[in-house]
Amino acid sequence: MKPVVPLILTFSALISPAAIADVDYTIDLLNPEHHLAKVEVSFPKTSSSALVVNLPVWRTGKYEVLPLADSVRLFKAKDASGSELPWTRTASGEWTVALDKPTAVTVSYQLYANKLGQRVNHIDASHAFLDASGTFVYSPEFRGEPINVSLSVPTQWNSYSGMDKGQTAHSFAAANYDILVDSPIETGISEHREFKADGKQYELVIWGEGNYDIDKMVEDLSKLSGQAEVIWDDYPFERYVYMVHATSGARGATEHLNSTIIQRPRFSYRDRKDYLGFIKTASHEFIHTWNVKAYRPQGLVPYDYQEEGITQLLWIAEGSTSYFQSQLLLRAGVITAKEFFEDLAKRVAQSEQTPGREIQSIASASANQWASTGGDYAVNHSTNIYSEGYLTSLALDFSLLSETKLKHSYRDVHRELYQSHRIPAGYSIEDVKSILKKVSGTSYEKWWQQHVNSPISLDFESMLKQAGLIVGYGEDAKSEPFVGVTLASDSLILSRVLRNGPAWNAGIVLGDEIVAVNGLKVTAAGFDSRIKDFKAGGEITLTLFSNDRLKEVKLTLGEQKSGKMAISSVAKPNRAQKAFLKAWLGIDWPFDKDGKLTSVD
Known part of the structure; x- marks a missing residue:
């Protein structure tokens, strides 16, 4: 230290x-x-x-x-x-x-x-x-x-x-x-391992029993910990401690000066999907050792432990960290290209299904984070600094790669923040804009106004095409009828009503309880299946309780694509597109001649 x-x-x-x-x-x-x-x-x-x-x-x-x-x-x-x-x-x-x-x-x-x-x-x-x-x-x-x-x-x-x-x-x-x-x-009865990566000392401490494989964790954390040089020139620590709680229910993680605490349900380590959740979290918190702990926005420098620290740049502190987390794992060989693109496609789909991105800018979301409560209102009227901050970082990275003909990327921005604005300096909005101009040779004032100070609206199709990629639901996707509601767990009470969706436009609100579709009783387990009995564009009648009063509401079903959004290769990627992907992710072209990913789990 x-x-x-x-x-x-x-x-x-x-x-x-x-x-x-x-x-x-x-x-x-x-x-x-x-x-x-x-x-x-x-x-x-x-x-x-x-x-x-x-x-x-x-x-x-x-x-x-x-x-x-x-x-x-x-x-x-x-x-x-x-x-x-x-x-x-x-x-x-x-x-x-x-x-x-x-x-x-x-x-x-x-x-x-x-x-x-x-x-x-x-x-x-x-x-x-x-x-x-x-x-x-x-x-x-x-x-x-x-x-x-x-x-x-x-x-x-x-x-x-x-x-x-x-x-x-x-x-x-x-x-x-x-x-x-x-x-x-962390003090108590625990498992403990020590290892080295890139000349630095590391420790892994695990409290709690579970289905984790500590040797596998050490192997992958070693690979991850050696990837910091991809972004930064040196380390702000000599020793780093990964603390893990294998618990019942508690989950999440927090970054610290030269350590992190990661909490996962005790039996969420064996299956690949669950393990990816752990290792991505570890990557996120490790990156925070630079991005937040070594340099952070001026509104949080120095920490005022008795007052809120307001800044419009939390999307860089958190969203950009989310953006880099899978990239380091990909470069380290801890995750595959398939797993990386699945994560990216999921984030794009989540953004498109969040109406709040049309309402609030990422700058506003950052400044409002201390008052953010989540829930239905947040989905419909707010932007998330983590998920939309990730996509803002993606757009900025692609812009820099394009502007500099692949000579510089968003990694260079964070390298410069670390070099020139390390604690106790902090950095301002103008500092970031200045670095963007220094890296690219052009002003980012207009870009900042369009993508940071205004609700973000990205053309993922044209943006990803630069790297030879296509995002969509694929040829096998089908159109399905869409109500625009989410049910609370094991009930027909609505926990979410999407803004401007069919239910929203029909006057159905959060907390309403559905009891019948077209006059026939419906169950929570069978509601989604029942809606699929109809066609998009058709009219149905929902019987529901609203403020304890029974009423009937007619609505016109919308349309949505079935299945998961996926990222694939363009039909005939050219040399420039392959070079773009290499400069972006640091890996060779991962698709075969048929456009399928060659990497395997």
Whole structure:
């Protein structure tokens, strides 16, 4: 972590200019069965009239305000002599300790840690996962001071983190709170492997039982970890830790400074489809080590743990990361060309089935991410920074390849962001535009207005044709009748009504419950099959409950293609198209003379 620490110290020092002594954290995990722990924090001597103590109101990687401080009880503060100090709760994540003389201050509290799915913290009889944002308080006055963390744990537990090891097996050290808050700790009963890739040290730590193959995971993570040079010139770390939770239900992942936490259902590793979900997630979080942790938009530099960080560039932080994740795996030989194009086709199809892309720009979606709630309204009126950010990145990549006659790509933009706008600098919209002009030799002002500041509308057919590709449903696809609704699980209650679809135009709304089609009772399991009894363009009558009132609604069925969207080769790809694909993905032409993919699973 040597290249990282000085950068973080730079902006932390602005907050606490007088570095004097360490901040020491201890956490007692000796009785973990009920998700409880005791935390104690010793702050250096201060001459202030009050010591402000905070617990963040959000955690890095999740752009959402969370009630993290609700897990804190029995808060106490003592001076250097052990006498209790008066304190007041001054904000949702803030305590203010009154001081009548200069003194060191020790704060203690009970922590309830049961936010596994949020990837904040979790303590039970088998382990503890500790993200500092929901576990360890800090004082803005000492945010830049050196940190020591000591754990008291049951026998046979092992402790891991991206932080440097401390003086004992269950202790860690960090240069400041910013490193602590971005270096989660996994301690408990786990499997552990070490490996090297491109001269760097890696660890894989897995908590939980499941059908995973740890040797296969190490093999593929090794291949992935060696692909960073495809985009960046060097590494912002010397050691990296992949933490995995094989759990029941919890899923997701979060990037950190030189580590990641990945959560997957415990039996979702054996089948190829499930394993791809894991390895793509690992690639996504690994890329974040550069794109977000080493460089990120100015609205998030430095992190303000008590306030939202608004920026119009989250689509680059998240969507571009999604865009690169499968490319690195493809270049590493971890996934096949077939699997890569299946993923791309799925993303194109999802975009075309999301009416919200016609309403909200990707810039607006980025700025609104902190208030995003998902659901039916989001699908119909919003743009997703991950999925549409991926497609915006794709369009930008194709534009750069075309403008520079394959000499430069979107990878060069991220290489320049890493070189010139590394933390603590941050980057602005104008910085990105300037880099685009530097890379391409032309202004991207118009492109930015059309594709970033306006709802994105891409001509996938003409764009992909540059790489000799066709996107569509194929000759075997059939037209099917279309209602434009999604049913809630195992019921006839509508969880989604697509904007401007047949049901929407007929006045059917979210929460309505269908009971009959043309006067005959229908079941949740049989609804889709029943609709296929009719023809597109035909009229049907739906009987439904709306606000508990029974009513009948007539609608005209729309039309949609059956099957999955797929990407295939043009009939006779020319040399230029093959060269374009090679410059884009770094692989040779993967189709045979009949237009079929030559790679196999």
